[in-house]
Amino acid sequence: MNQDILVKAIDVTKNYGHFRALDKVGLEVARGEVSCIIGPSGSGKSTLLRCINLLERMDGGAIWVNDELIGYRRDGNNLHEISDAEISRQRRRIGMVFQRFNLFPHKTALENIIEGPVQVLGEAVNEARERAMALLERVGLADKANHYPSELSGGQQQRVAIARAMGMRPDLILFDEPTSALDPELVSEVLDVMRNLAASGMTMIVVTHELGFARNVANTVTFMEAGKVVETGLASEVLSAPRSARTAEFIKAVHS
Amino acid sequence: MTTASLTSSMSSTAETKYEIAHLRLVPKRHVGRMVAAAAVLVLLAALVRAFSVGQIEWSYVRDFLFAPAILDGLANTLLMTVAAMCLGIVLGVIVAIMRISGNPVLSSIAIGYVWIFRGAPALLQLMLWFNLALIFPTLGIPGLFEMRTVDVMTPFVAAVLGLGISQGAYTSEVVRSGLLSVDSGQYEAARTIGMTQMLMLRRIVLPQAMRVMVPPIGNEVIGMVKLTSLASVIQYSEILHNAQIIYFANTRVLELLLVASFWYLAVVSVLSIGQHYIERYFGRGSKSIRSSI
Numbered sequence: 001m002n003q004d005i006l007v008k009a010i011d012v013t014k015n016y017g018h019f020r021a022l023d024k025v026g027l028e029v030a031r032g033e034v035s036c037i038i039g040p041s042g043s044g045k046s047t048l049l050r051c052i053n054l055l056e057r058m059d060g061g062a063i064w065v066n067d068e069l070i071g072y073r074r075d076g077n078n079l080h081e082i083s084d085a086e087i088s089r090q091r092r093r094i095g096m097v098f099q100r101f102n103l104f105p106h107k108t109a110l111e112n113i114i115e116g117p118v119q120v121l122g123e124a125v126n127e128a129r130e131r132a133m134a135l136l137e138r139v140g141l142a143d144k145a146n147h148y149p150s151e152l153s154g155g156q157q158q159r160v161a162i163a164r165a166m167g168m169r170p171d172l173i174l175f176d177e178p179t180s181a182l183d184p185e186l187v188s189e190v191l192d193v194m195r196n197l198a199a200s201g202m203t204m205i206v207v208t209h210e211l212g213f214a215r216n217v218a219n220t221v222t223f224m225e226a227g228k229v230v231e232t233g234l235a236s237e238v239l240s241a242p243r244s245a246r247t248a249e250f251i252k253a254v255h256s
Numbered sequence: 257m258t259t260a261s262l263t264s265s266m267s268s269t270a271e272t273k274y275e276i277a278h279l280r281l282v283p284k285r286h287v288g289r290m291v292a293a294a295a296v297l298v299l300l301a302a303l304v305r306a307f308s309v310g311q312i313e314w315s316y317v318r319d320f321l322f323a324p325a326i327l328d329g330l331a332n333t334l335l336m337t338v339a340a341m342c343l344g345i346v347l348g349v350i351v352a353i354m355r356i357s358g359n360p361v362l363s364s365i366a367i368g369y370v371w372i373f374r375g376a377p378a379l380l381q382l383m384l385w386f387n388l389a390l391i392f393p394t395l396g397i398p399g400l401f402e403m404r405t406v407d408v409m410t411p412f413v414a415a416v417l418g419l420g421i422s423q424g425a426y427t428s429e430v431v432r433s434g435l436l437s438v439d440s441g442q443y444e445a446a447r448t449i450g451m452t453q454m455l456m457l458r459r460i461v462l463p464q465a466m467r468v469m470v471p472p473i474g475n476e477v478i479g480m481v482k483l484t485s486l487a488s489v490i491q492y493s494e495i496l497h498n499a500q501i502i503y504f505a506n507t508r509v510l511e512l513l514l515v516a517s518f519w520y521l522a523v524v525s526v527l528s529i530g531q532h533y534i535e536r537y538f539g540r541g542s543k544s545i546r547s548s549i
Contacts, residue, residue: 055444085452092450102441106463106541116449119459148541168449 006031006066006172006203007052013060014047014227021047023227024061027205029172029220034204036214036235039224040250045207048224049174052205053094054087065094066171092120095165095173099181101157103149109136109160110145113167121168128167135163139193155186159193172203179210211254215239223247316511320502321518329498330519336415336484336494341477343420348427353457355432366428373425379486382418385409386490411492419483423476430472434465466538474531478524485520495519 007029014022022044029035037045050056052063054071063070070090072079082090103112113132117123123131136142139159141152149157158178165173175194179187191213198204198217208214214221214235221239222232223246231244242248320326355366373381389405396402438461446456488497499512 053448055447088447088450088452091448094448096444096448098441098445100441102439102445104442104445104460104464106467106538108541115459116451119455120450150541164449 004031005029006033007063007205009048009052009061009063011061012048012051012058012063014044014051014056014058020227022051022058025224025227025229027222027229027232029203029205031203032201033219034198034206034217035220035222036218037205037207037222037224038209038211038214038250038254039230042226043224044227045224046176049096049176049205049207052174053091053096055096065090088120092116092168093171095168095170097158097161097165097173097175097178099177101149101154101161101181103157103161103164105149108146108148109141109152109163112149112160113164116164116168132163132167135166136160138166138196139163140189153186154182155189158182158190162190162193162197166197166202172205173197175204175206175208177207177209179208209254211239211251223250225250312514313508313511316506316508317514317518320499320508320512320515323502325498325502326495326515326519329493329495329516330523332492333481333484333494333496333519334523336412336419336487336492337477337481339416340419340423340484341480343416344423344427344476344480345473347421347424348429348431349462351424351428352431352435355428356435370425370428373422376422378419378422378483379489381422382415382486382490385417386411386414388414411487411490414490415484415487415492419480419487423480423483426476427473430469430476431465434467434469435461437468438464463538467535467542470531470535470538474527474534477531478527481523481527482520 009027011024051058114128117128218235221235223230231247351366354362394402446460485496499516503509503512
């Protein structure tokens, strides 16, 4: 990892009451890299992802994206919580794709994509529409531009959701188990789109159970369990020759 | 009986027993339903007869239906409905957002507002506003401006305040249930594209909440049309008040009440049709609504 680091997390800690969801978790993702986070459910993978774009506020540690401290402003020895407007500004650069798609049901596929660029970035509607059409083309859904989410299959909805994230021209996109809510036969169309996105140089952090995708597309893989990082390294090494017995056990269990 | 004869007799009855596809179906008679329908029709006929032989001068009903005083009253009723409902909805949205905001002071005030203004009869609230001058002879900011309360608290203003503020207490609960009906994933998706709180509410949350809110708010608008009749008590010249003024003069009480009720029914009918179209608009993108059209 000698390229420039886009995401750097140090000692991220998150508690829910007495339950420690994240325990001093660290993560580094280089620009243009695909980083997969794997692990059993409840291991804190999604929580870590949600701390990066401030959907969850962490209780300790720090995260930088593009060399900018997330959620805080440093002033001497103090860390000040930033304003809501500042948080919104930081989130614009960080796309997110959800397990349950979360498309806006009252807006068509095209309207879903232009909503952010027009309302948040202040782009002209015509320009935004043109760009949105190009994005829909890219995810293979140009013919569905005027369909509402309820008229699309799960796989199609998730592809629109990816296009929506791309519409904001983010520095990185977070994927929170993007294929877990899909029927098995719809998984590959979404993974194909993600593979193309990775090939185009987008920085991606992907929480997933798709070890095949991790093996073929990811540069690095991080295995988490019980709120801790157990093992992290190059995808080929972690998945094929894990150092930790726990990682090996998990990979074997997922494959069988 | 031997085992052999037993099986043969069973198989022969089984063959005829299952050959019934050609038989005629005789529907069952709903005797109870017929009796109930007959009884209700008899009662209805008796009611119609009672009205026709009752001492109603239908010519008065016809003549006053479009009388200028009645139409003026109708216009005032509609104006009051719109004004009070607008105030109610604006207050309802603000109070609902205060209620679900994380701010404990704002949310306590919201709870208190609903508690007080839902806890007193609307008629009483109207009279409180109308008689405000008894305790506050003047209104204003000392040194800046001041005016006499009786000049400000006209019947119209008192009625808008009384009806609108009490309506706001009910509407805030409708808005709140609408906001709660929007999936948390929608809030998260709006945040991840960098929306601020206000933009998220305006563009993403409220339009979806509207789908849930429109039927009960439609219900409340219809309720408000009729609730405005309370304003007759404080001399606001809405339709019931004007009908009363006429029947005080000509003593045709029931005829004029029928005129007023005709107009209430007409307005409510038009509103019900309008509600259907508003529901369809806010239901766009939703499967259940589309499949039922």
